[in-house]
Amino acid sequence: MKTILKLENVTKKYSLGSTVVHALRGVNIELEKGKYYSIVGPSGSGKSTLLHILGCMDLPSTGEVWINSRPVHCLNETQLTKIRAVELGFIFQSFHLNPILTVLENVSIALQFLGIGKAAAQERAREWLDRVGLDHRLDHYPSELSGGERQRVAIARALVKKPQFVLADEPTGNLDSKTGQEIISLLRKINREAGVTIVQVTHDREIAEMGDEIISFRDGRILQ
Numbered sequence: 001m002k003t004i005l006k007l008e009n010v011t012k013k014y015s016l017g018s019t020v021v022h023a024l025r026g027v028n029i030e031l032e033k034g035k036y037y038s039i040v041g042p043s044g045s046g047k048s049t050l051l052h053i054l055g056c057m058d059l060p061s062t063g064e065v066w067i068n069s070r071p072v073h074c075l076n077e078t079q080l081t082k083i084r085a086v087e088l089g090f091i092f093q094s095f096h097l098n099p100i101l102t103v104l105e106n107v108s109i110a111l112q113f114l115g116i117g118k119a120a121a122q123e124r125a126r127e128w129l130d131r132v133g134l135d136h137r138l139d140h141y142p143s144e145l146s147g148g149e150r151q152r153v154a155i156a157r158a159l160v161k162k163p164q165f166v167l168a169d170e171p172t173g174n175l176d177s178k179t180g181q182e183i184i185s186l187l188r189k190i191n192r193e194a195g196v197t198i199v200q201v202t203h204d205r206e207i208a209e210m211g212d213e214i215i216s217f218r219d220g221r222i223l224q
């Protein structure tokens with residue numbers, strides 16, 4: 001087993017005027033490369049905060065974050081931005097596609113940002129769009145797609161750069177339950193075939209159980 005992500009005594013507090021919100025109260029976890037994790041817990045328990053810290057979008061107040069044995073809690077914003085762009089894939093509840101780009105462009109642009117030429121980027125984007133079953137929608141715009149199709153585009157965009165791991169915050173939150181299960185089945189298949197680690201947040205028990213391991217969260221802590 002190889003550890004890909006490790007948190008040690010991570011806390012996160014937000015100050016809102018004179019009140020302090022303790023979003024994470026000492027989190028210790030070690031995630032294994034290639035596994036599919038589901039984080040579950042009530043609203044406000046700190047799930048998104050945890051995902052933001054795993055995704056280098058935010059730093060902990062105290063504690064340590066390690067990605068592939070590399071300490072990221074002491075990096076600066078420029079270094080964190082680079083890790084996010086190069087090494088991590090993100091999938092959001094509301095898809096976050098660019099409405100003025102086609103399906104193909106939404107995926108290929110992620111590679112062009114990394115300095116890959118347009119033709120090569122589009123070739124790789126086509127391969128991934130084929131894998132997620134959207135080869136017949138390349139020239140469509142997001143507004144012309146169903147919710148499930150939009151999330152497939154987001155999956156292709158997250159995976160096309162061959163990330164170390166993929167983070168998904170409520171990826172089925174805007175989908176009906178049948179479409180949601182299809183999307184998670186697809187992510188599960190990609191997880192197995194490509195060996196990419198996936199961490200998803202969900203409040204849907206059935207969706208959570210489709211992964212390898214469930215991490216239960218309450219009041220900023222992991223329940224044992």
Ligand SMILES: Nc1ncnc2c1ncn2[C@@H]1O[C@H](COP(=O)(O)OP(=O)(O)O)[C@@H](O)[C@H]1O
Pocket residue numbers: 014015016021022023041042043044045046047048049050
């Ligand atoms: N940017 C922020 N500023 C202030 N408080 C925040 C911020 N983000 C989250 N919180 C608070 O931290 C707690 C955990 O939030 P969050 O991680 O979004 O929970 P979950 O995703 O489990 O619903 C909540 O009490 C929330 O109100």
Ligand SMILES: [Mg+2]
Pocket residue numbers: 047048049
């Ligand atoms: Mg949340």
